[in-house]
Amino acid sequence: MSEVIGVIGAGYVGAATAAGFAHLGYSVAVVDTDAAKVDGILCGRSGLTEPGLDDLIEAAHENSTITASTSYSVLTDATIVFVCVPTPMRSDGAADLTFIDTALSGVEPYLEPDDVVVLKSTVPVGTGDAVAERLGSAGVHVVNNPEFLREGHTVEDFLAPDRVVVGGDPAAIKRVTALYRSLHSPIVEVDRASAELAKYACNSFLALKLSFVDELATLAERVGADITEVTDVMAHDDRIGSHFLSPGPGWGGSCFPKDTRALISTATSVERPMRTLAAAVDANEAQTQRIAALIADRLDEPDAAVTLLGLTFKAGTADLRESPALDIALTLSKQGVRVFAHDPTITSAESLVARMPLENPADPSQPTLPVILADPYALDVDTRVIAIVTEWNDYRSLQWSLVAARCPHAVVIDTRGIVDAALVRSAGLQLYRIGIAEDWL
Numbered sequence: 001m002s003e004v005i006g007v008i009g010a011g012y013v014g015a016a017t018a019a020g021f022a023h024l025g026y027s028v029a030v031v032d033t034d035a036a037k038v039d040g041i042l043c044g045r046s047g048l049t050e051p052g053l054d055d056l057i058e059a060a061h062e063n064s065t066i067t068a069s070t071s072y073s074v075l076t077d078a079t080i081v082f083v084c085v086p087t088p089m090r091s092d093g094a095a096d097l098t099f100i101d102t103a104l105s106g107v108e109p110y111l112e113p114d115d116v117v118v119l120k121s122t123v124p125v126g127t128g129d130a131v132a133e134r135l136g137s138a139g140v141h142v143v144n145n146p147e148f149l150r151e152g153h154t155v156e157d158f159l160a161p162d163r164v165v166v167g168g169d170p171a172a173i174k175r176v177t178a179l180y181r182s183l184h185s186p187i188v189e190v191d192r193a194s195a196e197l198a199k200y201a202c203n204s205f206l207a208l209k210l211s212f213v214d215e216l217a218t219l220a221e222r223v224g225a226d227i228t229e230v231t232d233v234m235a236h237d238d239r240i241g242s243h244f245l246s247p248g249p250g251w252g253g254s255c256f257p258k259d260t261r262a263l264i265s266t267a268t269s270v271e272r273p274m275r276t277l278a279a280a281v282d283a284n285e286a287q288t289q290r291i292a293a294l295i296a297d298r299l300d301e302p303d304a305a306v307t308l309l310g311l312t313f314k315a316g317t318a319d320l321r322e323s324p325a326l327d328i329a330l331t332l333s334k335q336g337v338r339v340f341a342h343d344p345t346i347t348s349a350e351s352l353v354a355r356m357p358l359e360n361p362a363d364p365s366q367p368t369l370p371v372i373l374a375d376p377y378a379l380d381v382d383t384r385v386i387a388i389v390t391e392w393n394d395y396r397s398l399q400w401s402l403v404a405a406r407c408p409h410a411v412v413i414d415t416r417g418i419v420d421a422a423l424v425r426s427a428g429l430q431l432y433r434i435g436i437a438e439d440w441l
């Protein structure tokens with residue numbers, strides 16, 4: 001327990017890492033450039049909608065095992081520093097490493113010989129070697145330890161990972177893996193390039209699987225099949241597995257979109273193009289636009305309105321980054337459709353501004369932000385389409401008779417396959433489920 005943990009960046013990954021190591025008994029110091037995040041941690045809160053995270057941070061706060069600051073000097077005593085800053089997408093698709101560079105510049109003055117810097121952010125192949133070269137002359141070791149947690153499950157996944165992957169300096173790897181030993185998860189030691197590539201490989205493979213299933217759902221609609229029966233058959237094959245077989249409005253979030261493009265960019269730069277992945281990215285964009293078109297096709301009057309149920313990129317998170325729901329809202333709004341939306345985590349349209357850039361928000365003839373509904377029953381009477389875009393449990397158990405009483409002519413489009421068809425239809429509403437041919441033919 002002699003190691004002192006430093007964490008740079010207190011977002012989804014950094015907050016879970018800090019809280020998790022504090023829970024495992026380590027003393028943790030966090031630095032974040034966002035003063036609100038730091039103040040939150042100093043009061044025992046993460047500021048994130050993540051089950052169990054605030055409990056761990058509050059416990060660490062009470063035990064004085066966590067501290068935080070906007071100043072890198074808080075890392076002075078840290079012996080192993082985890083870098084958990086963003087690696088967003090550049091306009092050319094490659095990963096933007098500016099935040100990594102700034103984080104390293106910030107921590108460098110506080111590093112001592114034999115300290116370890118751990119790259120937990122998702123970084124392209126070659127980044128770890130470059131960082132090792134940069135810090136090596138000061139006697140600092142570098143380890144790649146890519147993270148595989150999911151939003152909405154950050155604590156659960158941090159404390160019980162399918163695997164812990166480490167690559168890099170062998171002596172330092174021993175010290176990093178020792179931190180995780182009490183979790184009893186498989187530890188996979190690989191070379192640095194393989195650790196970096198494996199992280200992109202996992203996200204990209206899952207994205208490929210989803211694009212395949214989304215296209216299969218479209219095909220099922222046309223040829224008389226039921227996607228739930230098709231994927232059930234697939235899931236019985238252990239080689240295929242049962243996860244990531246639910247079609248939807250397209251995959252989104254802070255990582256799949258940027259990581260697939262970053263891998264394509266890496267592959268292209270060494271003239272080893274990843275054609276399958278490029279096709280999956282194209283198919284994903286087409287899937288979201290297909291859903292927008294299906295909605296638009298069911299609007300029979302110029303004044304007809306649409307209500308989107310769900311805005312986050314998936315259920316269980318308040319994260320709106322790269323959410324297909326926002327793309328659908330924007331596409332419809334550009335066509336002059338009045339768009340309303342409900343999401344359990346969104347109380348006002350203001351939180352959408354950063355994620356839905358509009359050219360002229362004040363001009364009602366231009367695309368506008370969706371009007372946020374306080375509850376899913378507060379529907380505009382001219383609503384013609386109610387589309388379930390995010391698979392929140394709230395929408396599985398809607399009282400469809402209340403919906404029908406307000407909007408008897410609305411049709412329901414379920415892009416996630418979560419509603420009970422009999423209940424929707426017994427309320428007198430027409431229903432279209434993704435991938436179910438009998439609804440569309």
Ligand SMILES: NC(=O)C1=CN([C@@H]2O[C@H](COP(=O)(O)OP(=O)(O)OC[C@H]3O[C@@H](n4cnc5c(N)ncnc54)[C@H](O)[C@@H]3O)[C@@H](O)[C@H]2O)C=CC1
Binds near residue numbers: 033037
């Ligand atoms: N969100 C996720 O589920 C997962 C993300 N990752 C990867 O982890 C990395 C971080 O992702 P998130 O945690 O989602 O990001 P995030 O956007 O939630 O949080 C990043 C945090 O870093 C802070 N920050 C930015 N620059 C800083 C600097 N120079 N010094 C100190 N703090 C700084 C920001 O204020 C923010 O609080 C990315 O590379 C991402 O691809 C990996 C696995 C899962």
Ligand SMILES: O=C(O)[C@H]1O[C@H](OP(=O)(O)OP(=O)(O)OC[C@H]2O[C@@H](n3ccc(=O)[nH]c3=O)[C@H](O)[C@@H]2O)[C@H](O)[C@@H](O)[C@@H]1O
Binds near residue numbers: 210249253
């Ligand atoms: O690198 C990352 O950031 C993380 O990215 C994903 O985690 P996350 O972005 O939280 O979301 P997922 O649960 O993987 O969902 C991604 C997208 O796929 C969609 N999805 C998922 C599963 C499914 O069956 N169908 C489906 O459409 C979701 O709605 C969502 O838009 C990976 O699952 C994590 O392992 C990884 O660590």
